[in-house]
Amino acid sequence: MAAIAVLLLATGLAPHAAAAEPKGAEYAVRWNPAQGGPTSAAETLAFLGAGDVPSARYEVRFYDLPAPHGAPAGATVILRRRAASDGSTEIRLKYRTSSPLGAWACPNPSFQAKVQVDVAFGADAPSRVDSYSCVLAASEPPADLHAVPKKCVSRMVRYDATPTVGYKVEAWTLPDGSQRLEISRTTKNSADELARFAHLVEGLVARGVRPLEESKTELGSRCP
Numbered sequence: 001m002a003a004i005a006v007l008l009l010a011t012g013l014a015p016h017a018a019a020a021e022p023k024g025a026e027y028a029v030r031w032n033p034a035q036g037g038p039t040s041a042a043e044t045l046a047f048l049g050a051g052d053v054p055s056a057r058y059e060v061r062f063y064d065l066p067a068p069h070g071a072p073a074g075a076t077v078i079l080r081r082r083a084a085s086d087g088s089t090e091i092r093l094k095y096r097t098s099s100p101l102g103a104w105a106c107p108n109p110s111f112q113a114k115v116q117v118d119v120a121f122g123a124d125a126p127s128r129v130d131s132y133s134c135v136l137a138a139s140e141p142p143a144d145l146h147a148v149p150k151k152c153v154s155r156m157v158r159y160d161a162t163p164t165v166g167y168k169v170e171a172w173t174l175p176d177g178s179q180r181l182e183i184s185r186t187t188k189n190s191a192d193e194l195a196r197f198a199h200l201v202e203g204l205v206a207r208g209v210r211p212l213e214e215s216k217t218e219l220g221s222r223c224p
Contacts, residue, residue, distance in 0.1 A: 020100045021100050021117055021189055022117050023189055024117070024188065025116055025117040025118070025119055025187065025188065025190075025194075026116055026119065026131075026184055027119045027187070027193065027194065028118070028119070028120050028182055028183070029121040029182065029183055029184075029200075029211050030120075030180055030182035030183075030211070030212050030219075031180065031182075031209045031210055031211055032179070032180055033180075033181055034178070034179070035210050036208030036210055037181075037204055037208045037210070038207065038209070041055075041157065041169050041170075044169045044181055047203075047204070048161060048167055048169070048183070049165055050159075050161035050164055050165045050169075053159040053160065053164070053169075054159070055159050056084060056085070056158045056160070057084070057156070057158075058082050058083060058084050058155070058156045058157075058158065059082070059083045059153050059155055060153060060154045061153045061154075062079065062080045062149075062220055063141065063148060063149050063150060064148045065141075065145050065146060065147040065148065068093065070107060072097060072132070074097065075095040075096060076095070076096040076097075077094070077095060078092075078093070078094040078095075078217050079093050079094070079141060079147050080092055080094075088137070089137070090135060090137060091138050091140070091141050092133055092135050093111065093133065093134040093135075093136075093141075093145070094131060094134075095132040095133075097129065097132070098129060098130075099130065100130050101130065101132060107144070108142065110136055111134035112136070113132070113133070113134060113135075114134075114135055115130075115131070115132055116131050116133075117131065118131045119194065119197070120213075121197070121198070121201045121211050122211050122212060123210070123212075123213060126194075126198075150221055151223050152222075152224065153175065154173060154174050154175060154219075154220040155172070155173045156172050156173070157170070157171045162186075166185055167183050168185070169181070169182070170182040170184070172216070172220070174219055174220060175222065175223050175224055176222070180212070180219060183204075185197055
């Protein structure tokens with residue numbers, strides 16, 4: 001794993017750029033437990049020193065769709081439905097861009113807008129994209145999105161250890177039946193937080209983790 005100072009430069013986190021970026025960030029690392037490192041959510045929580053943490057279960061489905069009206073030029077468009085075991089559902093439309101947007105809007109006012117920087121730690125320098133989300137509590141996407149559901153689903157169990165150690169752990173079962181684990185932290189978009197998460201990743205790598213380049217969207221939308 002590269003030195004933390006190098007990571008700050010590689011991800012483009014410099015004082016002159018921070019003001020134009022979203023103030024919040026999600027830092028994440030995911031791995032295939034069959035390739036090394038903690039092999040379960042329980043082992044991952046123990047690594048974090050989190051102890052017993054309540055869990056929440058979800059089913060996640062991704063969609064194909066044309067770029068919605070008003071979508072930022074050049075943005076990657078992602079749409080997914082997440083259904084919780086308690087019966088609640090969330091639709092999330094996401095625009096991912098390589099640089100901050102000066103102005104943007106959700107397709108209709110029923111969505112709640114959320115903005116953050118997504119920082120994903122892979123095998124090399126972390127990837128860094130600006131993420132603009134439109135969130136809706138609904139059972140299906142709005143018809144005017146013309147979304148077509150993927151034929152497969154993923155299942156995910158989330159353990160929120162934010163109150164005790166500041167991290168979330170997710171255990172994913174992908175459409176092909178394989179497993180992936182993820183640790184994430186939602187916090188400030190800052191050099192200090194980037195360095196803190198980089199240190200965590202270094203500890204995981206020392207335990208045998210091989211960080212993956214693929215996003216959860218890429219992993220969860222590949223139907224066998």
